[in-house]
Amino acid sequence: MSERSQLKRAVRQLRRIRSFYAAAMVLWAGSAALTSWQAAGSRQLTVCVALLAVFAALFVTVSVALRRLGVPATAERARRHATASTVSNAGGHAAA
DSSP states (O other), X not given: OOHHHHHHHHXXXXXXXXXXXXXXXXXXXXXXXXXXXXXXXXXXXXXXXXXXXXXXXHHHHHHHHHHHHTOOHHHHHXXXXXXXXXXXXXXXXXXX
């Protein structure tokens, strides 16, 4: 594999796992809110808040890693859309 393709793969995997961590943060934040409403100061609340903190730390770590790689999300999407439209227009039919 070339270095460029490995970088693309790493960025894709980091974005995917960042989405997972964001979903986990939402889940544990909701769970902590519900638990604090039902049983404030309980062990379950402590566990929910601890897991929320763990996933928040992981989310921040992945976000920093993506920023250090220096691949902005908007540039990647714009390039992908430009490539897709170029490929779809080259369908083999001549322009009239």
